[in-house]
Amino acid sequence: MVNICCIGAGYVGGPTMAVIALKCPSVKVVVVDIAVSRINAWNSDQLPIYEPGLDEVVKQCRGKNLFFSTDVEKHVREADIVFVSVNTPTKTRGLGAGKAADLTYWESAARMIADVAVSDKIVVEKSTVPVKTAEAIEKILTHNSKGIKFQILSNPEFLAEGTAIQDLFNPDRVLIGGRETPGGQKAVQELKNVYAQWVPEDRILTTNLWSAELSKLAANAFLAQRISSVNAMSALCEATGANVSQVAHAVGKDTRIGPKFLNASVGFGGSCFQKDILNLVYICECNGLHEVANYWKQVIKINDYQKSRFVNRVVSSMFNTVSGKKVAVLGFAFKKDTGDTRETPAIDVCKGLVGDKALLSIFDPQVTEEQVMRDLAMRKFDWDHPAHLQPMSPTATKEVSVCWDAYEATKDAHAVCILTEWEEFKSLDYKKIFDGMRKPAFVFDGRNVVDVDKLREIGFIVYSIGKPLDPWLKDMPALA
Numbered sequence: 001m002v003n004i005c006c007i008g009a010g011y012v013g014g015p016t017m018a019v020i021a022l023k024c025p026s027v028k029v030v031v032v033d034i035a036v037s038r039i040n041a042w043n044s045d046q047l048p049i050y051e052p053g054l055d056e057v058v059k060q061c062r063g064k065n066l067f068f069s070t071d072v073e074k075h076v077r078e079a080d081i082v083f084v085s086v087n088t089p090t091k092t093r094g095l096g097a098g099k100a101a102d103l104t105y106w107e108s109a110a111r112m113i114a115d116v117a118v119s120d121k122i123v124v125e126k127s128t129v130p131v132k133t134a135e136a137i138e139k140i141l142t143h144n145s146k147g148i149k150f151q152i153l154s155n156p157e158f159l160a161e162g163t164a165i166q167d168l169f170n171p172d173r174v175l176i177g178g179r180e181t182p183g184g185q186k187a188v189q190e191l192k193n194v195y196a197q198w199v200p201e202d203r204i205l206t207t208n209l210w211s212a213e214l215s216k217l218a219a220n221a222f223l224a225q226r227i228s229s230v231n232a233m234s235a236l237c238e239a240t241g242a243n244v245s246q247v248a249h250a251v252g253k254d255t256r257i258g259p260k261f262l263n264a265s266v267g268f269g270g271s272c273f274q275k276d277i278l279n280l281v282y283i284c285e286c287n288g289l290h291e292v293a294n295y296w297k298q299v300i301k302i303n304d305y306q307k308s309r310f311v312n313r314v315v316s317s318m319f320n321t322v323s324g325k326k327v328a329v330l331g332f333a334f335k336k337d338t339g340d341t342r343e344t345p346a347i348d349v350c351k352g353l354v355g356d357k358a359l360l361s362i363f364d365p366q367v368t369e370e371q372v373m374r375d376l377a378m379r380k381f382d383w384d385h386p387a388h389l390q391p392m393s394p395t396a397t398k399e400v401s402v403c404w405d406a407y408e409a410t411k412d413a414h415a416v417c418i419l420t421e422w423e424e425f426k427s428l429d430y431k432k433i434f435d436g437m438r439k440p441a442f443v444f445d446g447r448n449v450v451d452v453d454k455l456r457e458i459g460f461i462v463y464s465i466g467k468p469l470d471p472w473l474k475d476m477p478a479l480a
């Protein structure tokens with residue numbers, strides 16, 4: 001029996017290992033973490049993350065060949081293959097602050113592996129890391145190894161939250177990078193054997209270490225770039241009367257471009273895109289490639305512009321002030337089918353509206369009040385000026401309430417802002433919502449989920465990203 005241990009029981013470690021356990025009954029998988037509450041949750045009926053299909057997978061193998069534990073050292077010692085899936089956030093202090101990846105957690109995991117190992121191991125980079133990280137990890141492991149042999153592999157994860165189980169069951173590709181030595185290639189083959197239990201061979205790509213590490217950053221940069229491209233077009237659509245959905249459809253029909261990832265939105269969020277592009281920008285700068293760095297930086301700048309453009313549109317449409325007005329926010333997670341709020345555009349939009357003294361009532365089917373308040377109270381990091389942390393005013397969270405129902409959130413509101421594309425927001429009783437709101441009643445759809453014509457018939461003034469402007473809004477030029 002192959003023993004796998006995964007360090008880090010988060011959004012990646014948990015679902016990925018659960019699927020490996022399900023698909024490989026002859027492999028024993030233990031997921032370890034230093035966060036006791038997270039491990040307790042993985043061992044309970046209330047898993048620590050919301051992900052469609054995850055509960056069923058965990059239920060089928062937990063206690064058989066899938067285990068969750070806080071005894072990190074014991075399980076690392078017993079493992080043949082150690083996946084490292086710890087968080088690699090953007091550094092907020094010191095050299096490279098605001099861009100470089102913070103590898104503190106990764107380094108401490110590597111040192112611990114070197115300290116406790118008593119047999120040869122394959123160490124797999126599952127976390128997203130800067131290109132060349134494997135070289136540093138190799139040095140840490142071999143300098144402390146007491147003669148034990150380690151092989152480092154890069155096996156970046158491409159799952160998206162909300163569809164993680166589907167993505168893991170049927171990945172576009174699995175990427176494994178290794179040293180081009182006999183030992184390195186043997187390790188690549190061993191990991192390949194695990195995935196080959198359910199992934200067709202032609203979808204398992206093998207490369208050298210640096211290509212695998214860089215491909216992960218490149219893939220996220222390309223994906224985010226598509227969203228910034230369509231979002232940039234959405235501003236031009238609003239200015240010209242074109243419809244961004246029609247433009248995206250027409251553009252995406254070109255098979256060289258393709259139809260996916262062309263939905264205009266209030267901006268991309270999530271824990272990966274911004275972090276990984278900033279990391280890429282930093283690597284380019286370190287290599288003296290300033291033009292390349294600036295090119296990718298622009299993807300983030302357009303994303304920031306899209307969020308502030310949305311806030312400006314709300315304020316300018318409502319007679320240039322939202323002061324003291326109740327604004328309902330539907331959706332706070334960074335996308336549908338997840339409760340994750342990391343880097344969600346809702347944080348910046350809500351802070352922008354509160355900055356203009358709006359009174360917010362927020363509803364998201366998967367995000368707790370505690371989480372919303374924590375996110376809004378957090379200081380915002382200024383990526384361009386890392387020395388300047390912009391705190392939210394300490395009283396600001398008093399202007400925010402969290403509701404458990406869209407109807408309660410919208411009652412007596414002047415406006416509704418839709419910030420996450422939850423399916424249930426498409427089929428709300430908008431007539432009932434309209435009747436309960438102050439007039440004129442506005443809907444600002446940051447995800448293009450509502451039927452604009454139907455809502456206008458009801459009486460709403462509707463703004464939908466990149467769509468021809470409501471006659472009312474045409475007379476109210478945005479301030480951006």
Ligand SMILES: NC(=O)c1ccc[n+]([C@@H]2O[C@H](COP(=O)([O-])OP(=O)(O)OC[C@H]3O[C@@H](n4cnc5c(N)ncnc54)[C@H](O)[C@@H]3O)[C@@H](O)[C@H]2O)c1
Nearest residue numbers: 008009010011012033034035085086087088105127128157
């Ligand atoms: N979230 C995604 O959708 C996604 C997808 C692909 C890749 N990634 C990458 O995968 C990595 C993990 O992301 P995540 O979203 O799962 O992060 P996460 O914060 O949800 O989970 C990381 C876990 O690692 C644990 N940890 C940190 N240091 C540890 C240590 N020394 N020993 C034991 N446990 C430790 C933390 O307690 C935490 O529970 C990141 O590099 C991320 O960029 C994320």
Ligand SMILES: O=c1ccn([C@@H]2O[C@H](COP(=O)(O)OP(=O)(O)O[C@H]3O[C@H](CO)[C@@H](O)[C@H](O)[C@H]3O)[C@@H](O)[C@H]2O)c(=O)[nH]1
Nearest residue numbers: 157158159160161227261262263265268269270272334335
């Ligand atoms: O057409 C689109 C598609 C996405 N988004 C937004 O983009 C963000 C990211 O969405 P998505 O990529 O679906 O979710 P993530 O979980 O962040 O997954 C991305 O980041 C992961 C972490 O690296 C990678 O593994 C995945 O392949 C990559 O898709 C979300 O705010 C979406 O609402 C849009 O605005 N328009």
